[in-house]
Amino acid sequence: MKKLMMPAVSVAALAAARPAGVVGSVRFDLGDAETALKEVSQKLDQLNGEVKQTAETALKEAKNAGEVSAEVKAAADKLLTQQTAANKIVEDLKAMVEGMDGKLQDVSQLVAEGGRGGSTAPLSLGRALVTEGEEQIKAYLAAGASGQFAFDLNNAITTADGSGGGLIFHEEERAPVNMPRRRLRISALVSQGRTGTNLVPYRKQVLRDGAAAAIAEEGTYPESAFGWEADDAKVKKIGSHTNITAETLADSELLQSEVDTELRYDVDKVIDTQVLAGDGVGQNLLGLIPQATNFVAAAGLPNANHIDRLRLALLQVALADYVADSIVLNPTDWTGIELLKTGAADERYVYGNPAAGTAPILWGKAVVESNTMAANEWLVGDLMMAATLYERAGMEVLLSTEQGDNFIKDMITMKASKKLALAVKRAAAMVTGNFTFA
16 A cells, blocks of 8 residues: 655646556546536635635734734634645646646556456546545545645556556567487598489409518519409488478468478488498498497407497407597496496496596597497497498478478478488498397
8 A cells, every 4th residue: 555645735736747657547537526626616715715804804903903913823824825725726626627638648548448448447546536535635625725635545556457467578588498409429420421423333342362471582472362342322312391381480480490400400310320220221321330340259358347348349440450439339338337336345436536527438439429329239440431421412401382282271391301322331440239248
């Protein structure tokens, strides 16, 4: 509850000059204002009579005694103050009745009611003063309009419709909250190339029977044998599409870019999976794992846990005269390695200090964590040397209304596709296996 305190002389002035932000519910009722004006005018006439009578008394005292008594002076001053206040109220009420403030009241009415009107809408300050404060005004005038006028303002602006609610709006976060996206890292591990045709032919060496040896004087050179065979990688197409209504696309400026991004991610995710483990059936790529060398543990060396096995795989790559540079693991398997401890009673970790921000490296090789790799499986090797991913055409995103009955349904088809070929040229540079121990 707020108190609106003011001298009597400014009550009507405040009602007439209220700020535009203080809005009301209905247009000011002139009938109420005229009633108030009539009552104030009657009080003013009474005050004028009392002022006249007091003035005559003062004149008589001045003639008879040569001066006016203090009591008469005080009464005259009080009546003059009340008369001035009443005159001001009359003038302001007349201004309201004559419509001097009609435009402001009309605007206040429209803002407050939102064009609806109705008796339940909040009251303007002027309306509240004339209607709700009518009895308080009468009591104030009956008491001689002396002292201060106190009016209880019960018509506070709230968040309700028809009050301040229509001007309240909420901030909006425009960026959508998308589902998580996998970090696609496998395709980047192999060499990258481009092709202008749908077939990438290459020559692969399949025979190296070197017979070079030290030769005595007049000795015969031994014969070596080498052989190559033709091979090729066919370009495959990977893509996806979705349908959108024309109205939806027109109404949302963000939708096209969001769908475009989602389609591209969908295609790239499949490519990552195909490069790693594609089975080559139909239009699938023939990936790295199906063509990698299977793991064979070297005899006489430890092979008891994850760390042992990966070190033996690195040895197998080295024995094939390649130098492995990466280890691809599922995050669950890498976590198992990091949690290994030195002993049952020792809480020290084998891999390192959990508080240290070390990069994922094992045996000096980069560890690539990826959900694309199945749990319990792994791949190690020099993947750049092992394979090349040829791109026939970059990511292509197209929109069309010509698919099916899109045209007559106002539908738009958005399609994303990519053409590429994977050539695994040196399978011995890779070794794959699992963490199943006998």
